[in-house]
Amino acid sequence: MKSDSTPCALILFSGGQDSATTLAWALDRYPRVETVGFDYGQRHDVELQARSRVRTALADLNSGWARRMGPDHLIDLNGYGAVAESALTSEVKIEWQENGLPSTFVPGRNLVFLTVASALAYRRGLRDLVGGMCETDYSGYPDCRRRTIDAAQKMLALGLDRDMPIETPLMQLTKARTWALADELGGKALVDVILEETHTCYRGDRTQRHDWGYGCATCPACELRAAGWQDWQAGA
Numbered sequence: 001m002k003s004d005s006t007p008c009a010l011i012l013f014s015g016g017q018d019s020a021t022t023l024a025w026a027l028d029r030y031p032r033v034e035t036v037g038f039d040y041g042q043r044h045d046v047e048l049q050a051r052s053r054v055r056t057a058l059a060d061l062n063s064g065w066a067r068r069m070g071p072d073h074l075i076d077l078n079g080y081g082a083v084a085e086s087a088l089t090s091e092v093k094i095e096w097q098e099n100g101l102p103s104t105f106v107p108g109r110n111l112v113f114l115t116v117a118s119a120l121a122y123r124r125g126l127r128d129l130v131g132g133m134c135e136t137d138y139s140g141y142p143d144c145r146r147r148t149i150d151a152a153q154k155m156l157a158l159g160l161d162r163d164m165p166i167e168t169p170l171m172q173l174t175k176a177r178t179w180a181l182a183d184e185l186g187g188k189a190l191v192d193v194i195l196e197e198t199h200t201c202y203r204g205d206r207t208q209r210h211d212w213g214y215g216c217a218t219c220p221a222c223e224l225r226a227a228g229w230q231d232w233q234a235g236a
Helices: 017-027 046-061 063-068 078-083 109-124 146-160 175-197 220-233
Strands: 009-012 033-039 069-076 128-130
Touching: 009 017, 009 109, 017 033, 017 046, 017 063, 017 128, 017 175, 033 046, 033 109, 046 063, 046 069, 046 175, 063 069, 069 109, 109 128, 109 146, 175 220
Parallel strands: 009 033, 009 128, 033 069
Antiparallel strands: none
16 A cells, blocks of 8 residues: 555546446555546446445445545536437447447547546545556547546646646456456455446346346446456456
8 A cells, every 4th residue: 555645546436347446446555535426427327326335335345445435426417428429328229330439439538537537636635536447458438548548647737737647557457357456455355346236237237147247248348347257267
């Protein structure tokens, strides 16, 4: 863990597998963390309901994590979600488009999230932003790439006239390695929290329980999560 002199952090926290693992990673390293989520009209808004359950479960797992866990913030971005319409915000078929991007791509989503989060972090006195973006196993989103995050970090530093590092601990990890990281951070107990409490499925399906958690098993998010679980279980 970083020392007590380490600046505190704001975690972009959706309630999914990646952000839950990222939150655990941050709780293991920062003296204090706060979380922020965004309601942008997503069809799978069940993930918003998962957020409080996951936060509580992580605090219950580790007394040190409980002490470092600061308040949560939920930001209403429904206006943005309506403008950036996609299969995540409207009844559009989930499929690959002619431009090579999936219909679940919400234009500029991480850029908007980081900008809003930076304003909150600035006012709350939190220096670092931490997100679960990953460019290794992902659904083709250009705003998940580290070079995009690097550009956003420079933009925020210029706009705020102060550094605001953006940490992305999962950036180079496969989904199998993300499962492994959760196991390293909190053992079976943390893996079980991710299995039972987090939500990843784009269709918001919590009716079907698989060995890798809940979901429809056919959307890109479920396919990535399931493949990562299977690879990890196989020792990949």
